[in-house]
Amino acid sequence: xxNINVQRIEDDLFELSKFGYNEHDKGVYRQGFTKADMDARKxxxxxxxxNGLNTHMDAAGNVIGRYGDMDRPTVMVGSHLDSVPxxxxxxxxxxxxxALECVRTIRENKIDLDYPIEVVATSEEEGRFxxxxxxxxxxxxxxxxxxxxxxxxxxxxxxxxxxENGLNYHDVLHVYRGKENIKAFLELHVEQGPVLENKMKSIxxxxxxxxxxxxxxxxxxxxxxAGTAPMDMRSDxxxxxxxxxxxxxxxIDEEGTDRSRITIGHLELKPGFPHxxxxxxxxxxxxxxxxxxxxxxxxxxxRRVLSSxxxxxxxxxxYEQMSWLEPKYCSKKIIELIEKNxxxxxxxxxxxxxGAGHDAQFFTDITDTGLIFVPSVxxxxxxxxxxxxxxDVERGANLLLDCILDLSVDxxxxxxx
Amino acid sequence: xxNINVQRIEDDLFELSKFGYNEHDKGVYRQGFTKADMDARKxxxxxxxxNGLNTHMDAAGNVIGRYGDMDRPTVMVGSHLDSVPxxxxxxxxxxxxxALECVRTIRENKIDLDYPIEVVATSEEEGRFxxxxxxxxxxxxxxxxxxxxxxxxxxxxxxxxxxENGLNYHDVLHVYRGKENIKAFLELHVEQGPVLENKMKSIxxxxxxxxxxxxxxxxxxxxxxAGTAPMDMRSDxxxxxxxxxxxxxxxIDEEGTDRSRITIGHLELKPGFPHxxxxxxxxxxxxxxxxxxxxxxxxxxxRRVLSSxxxxxxxxxxYEQMSWLEPKYCSKKIIELIEKNxxxxxxxxxxxxxGAGHDAQFFTDITDTGLIFVPSVxxxxxxxxxxxxxxDVERGANLLLDCILDLSVDxxxxxxx
Numbered sequence: 001x002x003n004i005n006v007q008r009i010e011d012d013l014f015e016l017s018k019f020g021y022n023e024h025d026k027g028v029y030r031q032g033f034t035k036a037d038m039d040a041r042k043x044x045x046x047x048x049x050x051n052g053l054n055t056h057m058d059a060a061g062n063v064i065g066r067y068g069d070m071d072r073p074t075v076m077v078g079s080h081l082d083s084v085p086x087x088x089x090x091x092x093x094x095x096x097x098x099a100l101e102c103v104r105t106i107r108e109n110k111i112d113l114d115y116p117i118e119v120v121a122t123s124e125e126e127g128r129f130x131x132x133x134x135x136x137x138x139x140x141x142x143x144x145x146x147x148x149x150x151x152x153x154x155x156x157x158x159x160x161x162x163x164e165n166g167l168n169y170h171d172v173l174h175v176y177r178g179k180e181n182i183k184a185f186l187e188l189h190v191e192q193g194p195v196l197e198n199k200m201k202s203i204x205x206x207x208x209x210x211x212x213x214x215x216x217x218x219x220x221x222x223x224x225x226a227g228t229a230p231m232d233m234r235s236d237x238x239x240x241x242x243x244x245x246x247x248x249x250x251x252i253d254e255e256g257t258d259r260s261r262i263t264i265g266h267l268e269l270k271p272g273f274p275h276x277x278x279x280x281x282x283x284x285x286x287x288x289x290x291x292x293x294x295x296x297x298x299x300x301x302x303r304r305v306l307s308s309x310x311x312x313x314x315x316x317x318x319y320e321q322m323s324w325l326e327p328k329y330c331s332k333k334i335i336e337l338i339e340k341n342x343x344x345x346x347x348x349x350x351x352x353x354x355g356a357g358h359d360a361q362f363f364t365d366i367t368d369t370g371l372i373f374v375p376s377v378x379x380x381x382x383x384x385x386x387x388x389x390x391x392d393v394e395r396g397a398n399l400l401l402d403c404i405l406d407l408s409v410d411x412x413x414x415x416x417x
Numbered sequence: 418x419x420n421i422n423v424q425r426i427e428d429d430l431f432e433l434s435k436f437g438y439n440e441h442d443k444g445v446y447r448q449g450f451t452k453a454d455m456d457a458r459k460x461x462x463x464x465x466x467x468n469g470l471n472t473h474m475d476a477a478g479n480v481i482g483r484y485g486d487m488d489r490p491t492v493m494v495g496s497h498l499d500s501v502p503x504x505x506x507x508x509x510x511x512x513x514x515x516a517l518e519c520v521r522t523i524r525e526n527k528i529d530l531d532y533p534i535e536v537v538a539t540s541e542e543e544g545r546f547x548x549x550x551x552x553x554x555x556x557x558x559x560x561x562x563x564x565x566x567x568x569x570x571x572x573x574x575x576x577x578x579x580x581e582n583g584l585n586y587h588d589v590l591h592v593y594r595g596k597e598n599i600k601a602f603l604e605l606h607v608e609q610g611p612v613l614e615n616k617m618k619s620i621x622x623x624x625x626x627x628x629x630x631x632x633x634x635x636x637x638x639x640x641x642x643a644g645t646a647p648m649d650m651r652s653d654x655x656x657x658x659x660x661x662x663x664x665x666x667x668x669i670d671e672e673g674t675d676r677s678r679i680t681i682g683h684l685e686l687k688p689g690f691p692h693x694x695x696x697x698x699x700x701x702x703x704x705x706x707x708x709x710x711x712x713x714x715x716x717x718x719x720r721r722v723l724s725s726x727x728x729x730x731x732x733x734x735x736y737e738q739m740s741w742l743e744p745k746y747c748s749k750k751i752i753e754l755i756e757k758n759x760x761x762x763x764x765x766x767x768x769x770x771x772g773a774g775h776d777a778q779f780f781t782d783i784t785d786t787g788l789i790f791v792p793s794v795x796x797x798x799x800x801x802x803x804x805x806x807x808x809d810v811e812r813g814a815n816l817l818l819d820c821i822l823d824l825s826v827d828x829x830x831x832x833x834x
Contacts, residue, residue, distance in 0.1 A: 193645025210644060214691055226680035226703050227627060227772025228610025229796060231669060238662060238681055245659030252648060263643035264655055265691045267684065274631055274682045274701035284691035286643050355644025379646065 001345075002109055004101045004401055006394035012047070012097045016040060016081075017089040027086030027384040032124030032133065033061065033161040037082050044081065044096070044121055051104050053119060059171030060137035061123030061162070067103045068116030068408070073183035075408045076118045076367075077102065077400065079359055080125030080134065087126075088386025090393075094374075095188045095359075096121040098397040102404050115183055115408040122359050129158040133172070135359035139366050140176035147172055184334060184407050185363035188372045188400045190388050192356050194379030202395045203349035204373030205338045209361040210259070210288040210353045211295045211327035217241075217306065220316040223271055223279030235314040237281040238269055243309045244302075251305060255297040259353045261288040262298065285319075290327050290353040327353075328361040334370035334403070341402035347395050370403065372396055418762075419526050421518045421818055423811035429464070429514045433457060433498075434506040444503030444801040449541030449550065450478065450578040454499050461498065461513070461538055468521050470536060476588030477554035478540030478579070484520045485533030485825070490600035492825045493535045493784075494519065494817065496776055497542030497551065504543075505803025507810075511791075512605045513538040515814040519821050532600055532825040539776050546575040550589070552776035556783050557593035564589055601751060601824050602780035605789045605817045607805050609773050611796030619812045620766035621790030622755045626778040627676070627705040627770045628712045628744035634658075634723065637733040640688055640696030652731040654698040655686055660726045661719075668722060672714040676770050678705040679715065702736075707744050707770040744770075745778040751787035751820070758819035764812050787820065789813055 020029040020036030030036045044063050048055040053065030063081070066074070079095025099119040106113070122134030129150040136142045147169040150158035159169040196204050221235030245264055252260045267283040285302060289295045303319075310317035335351070342349045354360075354371060363369040374396035377387040437446040437453030447453045461480050465472040470482030480498070483491070496512025516536040523530070539551030546567040553559045564586040567575035576586040613621050638652030662681055669677045684700040702719060706712045720736075727734035752768070759766045769790070771777075777788040791813035794804040 191645065192642055193647070194641075194650045195645075195647060198650060212644065224611075224796065225609055225773055225798065226678060226682055227629065227705055227774075228608065228612075228798075229678075229772075230610070230612060230675065231666065231678060232675075233611045233615060233796070236680075238684065239665075242659040242662030245656055246663045248656075249648065258647065258649075261643060261646075261648060263653075263692075263694055265643055265686065265693045265695055266689050267655065267686050267695075269682065269684050272683050274703050275680075276682045277680055278682055278684075286691050288644055355646075356642055357644075379641065379650070381642065381645075 002105060002401065004105050004394070004397045006390055006397065008104065009097050009101050009393055009397060010390060012100070013089055013093055016043070016093050016097065019043065020083065022086070025086055025384055028083045028089060029085050030081070030083040030087070031085060032082040032126065032128045033165055038165055040081055041121065048100065048119065051100065052107055053103065058175045059167050060134050060175045061165070061167060062134040062138060062175070063121040065100070065119045066116055067107065068113045070116055072115050073181055074116045074118045075183050075186070075404060076120055077186045077404055078120035078122065079187050079189055080123070081121040082124055082126050084126045084382045086384060087382055088384060090190045090386055090388050091192065091381055092125060094190055094388070094393065098188045098393070098400055101397055102401040105401055106405070111405065111409070113408045114410040117404060117408055125359055128152045132357070132359060132362065133158070135362040137172050137175035139362040141362050142172055144173065179366045182367045184368045184370070185360060186370045186400060186403055187358060187360040188374070188396050189358055190381060190386070191373040191376045192381035193376065195352060196350070196373060196375035197377065197379060199350060201348045201350050202375065202392055203342050203347045203399060204352045205335055205342065205349055206330055206354045206371035206373060207335065207351055208290050208327055208329035208353060209357060210290045210355050211292060211325055212286060212288045213295065213299055213324045214322040215285040215319045216282065216322055217285055217319040218280065218282050219310060220280045221314060224277040226275045226277050229277055234277050236277050237315055238278045240309050240313045240315045241267065241281050241283055243313070244306055247305050251298065251301045255301045256289060256294055259290050260294060260298060261355060262302070288355055292327055295327070328364040330360070330364060330370055331368035334368050337403055337406050338370055338372060338399065341399055341406070344402070345395070345398060347399065372399060419522060419818065421522045421811065421814040423807055423814065425521065426514050426518050426810055426814060427807060429517070430506055430510055433460070433510050433514065436460065437500065439503070442503055442801055445500045445506060446502050447498070447500040447504070448502060449499040449543065449545045450582055455582055457498055458538065465517065465536065468517065469524055470520065475592045476584050477551050477592045478582070478584060479551045479555060479592070480538040482517070482536045483533055484524065485530045487533055489532050490598055491533045491535045492600050492603070492821060493537055494603045494821055495537035495539065496604050496606055497540070498538040499541055499543050501543045501799045503801060504799055505801060507607045507803055507805050508609065508798055509542060511607055511805070511810065515605045515810070515817055518814055519818040522818055523822070528822065528826070530825045531827045534821060534825055542776055545569045549774070549776060549779065550575070552779040554589050554592035556779040558779050559589055561590065596783045599784045601785045601787070602777060603787045603817060603820055604775060604777040605791070605813050606775055607798060607803070608790040608793045609798035610793065612769060613767070613790060613792035614794065614796065616767060618765045618767050619792065619809055620759050620764050620816060621769045622752060622759065622766055623747055623771045623788035623790060624752065624768055625707050625744055625746035625770060626774060627707045627772050628709060628742055629703060629705045630712065630716055630741045631739040632702040632736045633699065633739055634702055634736040635697065635699050636727060637697050638731060641694040643692045643694050646694055651694050653694050654732055655695045657726050657730045657732045658684065658698050658700055660730070661723055664722050668715065668718045672718045673706060673711055676707050677711060677715060678772060679719070705772055709744055712744070745781040747777070747781065747787055748785035751785050754820055754823055755787055755789060755816065758816055758823070761819070762812070762815060764816065789816060
């Protein structure tokens with residue numbers, strides 16, 4: 001069996017981590033289209049070329065290195081290069097560098113390909129401008145209107161950030177090359193959650209990316225003096241949301257699965273004074289599941305439970321659906337391919353959904369897509385102490401190599417290998 | 418039976434409401450030691466003198482009008498003149514103007530007194546500087562240190578606010594005249610809660626002012642990605658406080674009475690993002706009861722329940738006791754006096770605690786003290802739509818008159834009346 005060299009991945013990841021590294025909090029600050037991000041892309045272009053890849057940066061800022069000159073559909077492999085503020089050194093970058101290492105290995109071993117491989121380092125996956133620009137552009141998922149209006153929290157327009165880096169936002173719409181030119185998409189990524197570590201598995205084979213709904217809910221009662229208003233004469237908005245939170249597990253037990261998530265992450269009491277019964281509460285509900293029908297059932301149950309709690313506590317209930325994103329599914333064919341190779345390598349694994357969004361989700365619409373997770377220590381990500389053990393990185397990259405070879409070398413040749 | 422004239426109370430209250438009135442929100446802005454407050458005090462001094470009261474403003478800003486020249490302990494009657502921002506026209510002022518009306522009635526009816534009456538309009542009861550300056554000074558409840566350090570939320574020092582109005586903070590310590598000089602203290606006040614209205618009673622006879630404890634509680638778990646962290650691997654701090662809120666009624670049912678209150682009015686989730694499991698929550702608990710032992714039991718139960726919930730949700734639990742004020746009791750003698758006169762007038766009444774603080778609470782320490790409530794429409798107070806029906810104002814003032822007469826005229830004379 002052909003194997004990758006994990007030492008080279010480690011070296012490249014540490015080299016890459018210097019772009020945007022902050023001495024003070026030890027975090028990486030490489031948000032999309034910042035100087036650190038663009039410097040990293042230039043460094044990557046050099047690295048790709050040094051390894052024999054035919055490399056360019058497209059109009060969306062994606063760095064693409066092509067290996068194999070034949071005019072056939074390409075096996076695209078990669079992830080993103082940008083980071084959140086104070087991020088870690090694995091999120092996104094692992095998928096790029098591991099893909100590069102796979103091509104290095106293929107090249108060293110002089111393996112003949114029937115389909116070209118493209119290693120892609122997508123741009124702006126972490127959503128500085130509210131989307132995943134690079135993978136959306138590559139999959140034909142951007143509109144001119146969005147390109148003209150997208151803006152970051154500090155008020156910088158996407159089109160200006162592109163222009164400052166010599167990119168024209170009109171050209172972003174030329175990045176998509178059509179479904180027929182992409183044979184498959186593969187992404188290796190850190191899990192960013194605790195499941196693999198808790199279950200002591202090396203590999204997570206992702207079924208799909210969970211759908212997600214986000215609500216902004218308001219329960220409105222009556223603000224009262226916390227001393228003069230007896231308990232049974234109050235309309236305490238906080239007791240309403242507390243009762244709802246108490247029902248979340250029951251809602252999931254009845255309507256969901258162990259892949260369902262319902263979270264209250266934002267909450268504001270009004271007026272918010274210790275000596276005043278809160279007359280109003282505003283809070284978010286974020287619900288997730290991999291199955292569209294279950295998502296619908298969870299949302300319906302939340303609405304039902306909130307209505308009934310509001311009546312009980314004499315509250316007015318209103319909510320606004322801020323977003324509703326449907327689940328995205330990885331290709332059965334690729335999932336089976338990953339499973340076959342995981343078993344061949346004798347790695348422990350589970351099938352699992354991805355609760356977080358990834359570049360891969362946009363590729364599910366246009367091509368056979370696969371997403372492989374490796375464990376995150378303590379489930380930590382988007383933080384300086386994000387870590388994945390090198391032994392797991394090695395397994396993930398070897399598995400990625402096997403899958404790339406299966407996809408880029410014709411079956412009859414492989415079976416005769 | 419001698420009766421007050423409610424029309425004069427109405428006229429005076431409307432006249433008084435002009436000091437600090439805001440056209441825009443129809444609220445009264447007469448916070449302690451503002452120009453509106455001091456102008457109102459000057460107006461009151463003139464009004465007291467016009468009605469034959471020997472009037473002065475003391476070093477704490479209290480306006481005191483004395484009726485009756487004899488050198489005997491005084492029956493002090495009154496309440497406060499200042500308001501919260503955007504307050505109503507009854508809170509505090511009713512007790513001052515009703516006391517004045519009682520003296521007006523006594524004077525018109527040429528009733529001979531055995532004890533002098535002092536009508537008092539206390540200063541700064543609403544706590545701009547974090548206390549109840551006027552009544553604390555009158556009852557010997559201020560320290561030099563507090564006078565030197567008290568400060569309002571906008572950074573104004575109490576001593577400077579006094580000095581700007583020609584008052585010297587050292588002189589505040591001369592305001593207390595000793596227990597032996599105050600025979601009793603009576604206060605008429607609006608309920609500021611919904612109980613009298615809900616129970617259709619005209620008069621609330623206050624047993625005492627509830628004790629109150631205020632805690633700042635922190636539950637600390639672990640912030641996680643709301644998509645990647647399964648429900649059963651989270652340490653969600655919000656679910657901890659929600660569980661606690663769910664137990665509040667049970668705690669009161671088991672440890673408290675219908676006079677107990679437990680309120681969560683302030684709460685902050687950290688980091689507070691919709692897509693992040695809240696790793697930390699900080700919230701206030703304010704507990705109240707009229708019985709010290711019950712207060713202790715409620716506090717112990719809160720601690721026990723929070724500890725057990727923290728264990729269940731894998732959270733760290735810590736709290737700080739910000740304040741612990743013991744209950745204050747009205748005099749049994751005065752309560753019986755009020756009850757007797759309420760029955761004589763055939764007014765409906767209940768005995769009840771005061772959940773809010775009042776000037777009367779400081780007088781309980783030094784003299785026989787009574788506090789009478791009249792209903793607040795919809796329980797509203799500290800707001801422009803604070804209202805009390807004139808028929809209830811009339812009953813409260815007549816009852817106050819009866820009690821003043823009982824206390825300022827020797828028993829043998831009254832029984833022969």
